[in-house]
Amino acid sequence: MLTSWTADDVRAAERPLLASGVPLMERAAFALAVHVGRELRATRGRVGGARVTLLVGSGNNGGDTLHAGALLARRGAQVTALLTSDRTHAGGLDALRAAHGRVVPTLDDAAADDAAQDLARADVVLDGLLGIGGRGGVRGPGARLLARLRTLDADARPLVVAVDVPSGVGVDDGTRTGEVPDVDLTVTFGACKPALLLPPAADAAGRVEVVDLGLTLPPRPAVARLEATDVAALWPLPGRDAHKYVRGVLGVVAGSARYPGAAVLQAAGAVRAGVGMVRYLGSAGPQVLAAHPEVVVGEGRVQAWVVGSGVAPDDPEQRARVRDALSHALAHDEPAVVDAGALEILPDRVPPHVVLTPHAGELAALLVARGAHATRAEVEAAPLVHARRAHDLTGATVLLKGGTTVVVGPHGAAYAQADGPSWLATAGAGDVLGGVLGALLAGRSADAMADPTLPAALAAAAALVHGRAAHHANPGGPVSAGDVADALPAVVAGLLRA
Numbered sequence: 001m002l003t004s005w006t007a008d009d010v011r012a013a014e015r016p017l018l019a020s021g022v023p024l025m026e027r028a029a030f031a032l033a034v035h036v037g038r039e040l041r042a043t044r045g046r047v048g049g050a051r052v053t054l055l056v057g058s059g060n061n062g063g064d065t066l067h068a069g070a071l072l073a074r075r076g077a078q079v080t081a082l083l084t085s086d087r088t089h090a091g092g093l094d095a096l097r098a099a100h101g102r103v104v105p106t107l108d109d110a111a112a113d114d115a116a117q118d119l120a121r122a123d124v125v126l127d128g129l130l131g132i133g134g135r136g137g138v139r140g141p142g143a144r145l146l147a148r149l150r151t152l153d154a155d156a157r158p159l160v161v162a163v164d165v166p167s168g169v170g171v172d173d174g175t176r177t178g179e180v181p182d183v184d185l186t187v188t189f190g191a192c193k194p195a196l197l198l199p200p201a202a203d204a205a206g207r208v209e210v211v212d213l214g215l216t217l218p219p220r221p222a223v224a225r226l227e228a229t230d231v232a233a234l235w236p237l238p239g240r241d242a243h244k245y246v247r248g249v250l251g252v253v254a255g256s257a258r259y260p261g262a263a264v265l266q267a268a269g270a271v272r273a274g275v276g277m278v279r280y281l282g283s284a285g286p287q288v289l290a291a292h293p294e295v296v297v298g299e300g301r302v303q304a305w306v307v308g309s310g311v312a313p314d315d316p317e318q319r320a321r322v323r324d325a326l327s328h329a330l331a332h333d334e335p336a337v338v339d340a341g342a343l344e345i346l347p348d349r350v351p352p353h354v355v356l357t358p359h360a361g362e363l364a365a366l367l368v369a370r371g372a373h374a375t376r377a378e379v380e381a382a383p384l385v386h387a388r389r390a391h392d393l394t395g396a397t398v399l400l401k402g403g404t405t406v407v408v409g410p411h412g413a414a415y416a417q418a419d420g421p422s423w424l425a426t427a428g429a430g431d432v433l434g435g436v437l438g439a440l441l442a443g444r445s446a447d448a449m450a451d452p453t454l455p456a457a458l459a460a461a462a463a464l465v466h467g468r469a470a471h472h473a474n475p476g477g478p479v480s481a482g483d484v485a486d487a488l489p490a491v492v493a494g495l496l497r498a
């Protein structure tokens, strides 16, 4: 599992070490110089003679950058520090000067134009404008330099390395404001930060290297990302004496005369993910049975529900079934996945074993229906913030679908899963995901009731498996939702072997 901690968590963990004289900045700068040196050797064979340009902000992030620049200068690099404030970390500046680095104040437009040449000529640029002390987008001279960097021709573009985080990201919430450099590598200190896992900030962060500074961090991370072994540990495995009822029966209330495909695909997701049995309720029974003869149509006992996909607003009978299923789930402690059409008829407050699976537009509508202001664009710009608002307002676990899927549950549980290819943004893929998650909740129904944070972990696991199935179905190329469902058994088997 990848784990990340907030700026406050990291500061609190650094405090006792700093108080006892541990040279954290020197350690951070040394590790940064090692990583940059490695990149330079990989791209141009050696560090000696490399042109290194430092973007230096007014705080300790600039201090790290200057110290790393000094170490690289001592290894023969030609280092230029572009200062963006009249305040600069004194120790870092002294170190760079002592190592014969060049120091250039770039406080006005003309200086920024001159500095653009340093950027264009550089082999590597270190972004040391803002770290965990940044508030909002980069202001002033630093923003001017980032704009010059962004507009360099592709063939003049140097390698860009972010110091701790790309400047301008919301460290804790993954937002981005104003100029944010698109970096190739982020070298982050002490712990990974939420912005390096969360959309949209993480898209700017490139590869992430975490430098261990020996910090003691709180037990619960701010945002996590599951990996294969975590999913294997969460997956409900059939015991030797298992039968279909023990393994979990999933009630599926999906599809309508207008959208029967949603029901077929949701059943496919659940069946191929290994659920004990699917019970289908609705008018698409013939189509579901034609595709999946193992499905049972009609009422009966279930351990979990998935409701709402492809339920047309003008289909009162199916909407009534959705309502009944939701009431049953709430009255009988059965976990439930609530998708698409069912989001509109969600009760005001629900427990965390109800998992909502909206995309950005549906999440905005859900928030607006509860008196909050939100647009689709605002949700996309701050997925964690809005998923958390939806959790706070409804009590439900929230899986917000997107290129990176964000999951929020109670007690601060949060996941960011970036497992699928862009090709996965295709009609019906969400129905398959709902089926996979339903299968997991059915298989671990009692556990999900006992541990209110488990549904969030299972939702993250479903997103991982779904994303990997899309890669597996057709590596590097287009996939249909049906292809994704078909790839599930092999992907689950692979994860369980991992």
Ligand SMILES: NC(=O)C1=CN([C@@H]2O[C@H](COP(=O)(O)OP(=O)(O)OC[C@H]3O[C@@H](n4cnc5c(N)ncnc54)[C@H](OP(=O)(O)O)[C@@H]3O)[C@@H](O)[C@H]2O)[C@@H](O)CC1
Binding pocket: 011, 014, 018, 024, 025, 026, 028, 029, 057, 058, 059, 060, 061, 062, 064, 129, 130, 131, 132, 133, 134, 135, 136, 137, 138, 139, 140, 142, 163, 164, 165, 189
């Ligand atoms: N703590 C440690 O022991 C260790 C810390 N380490 C390093 O320190 C970094 C944190 O350092 P930090 O706290 O000095 O904050 P930092 O990110 O440099 O920025 C603050 C400065 O920026 C300014 N500023 C703020 N917002 C701005 C904006 N939008 N646009 C422009 N300016 C803005 C703000 O000025 P102010 O607004 O307060 O006037 C202030 O001067 C951390 O990320 C890591 O790299 C490592 O060495 C390991 C050990």
Ligand SMILES: [K+]
Binding pocket: 061, 127, 128, 129, 130, 131, 162, 163, 164, 165, 166, 167
């Ligand atoms: K930075």
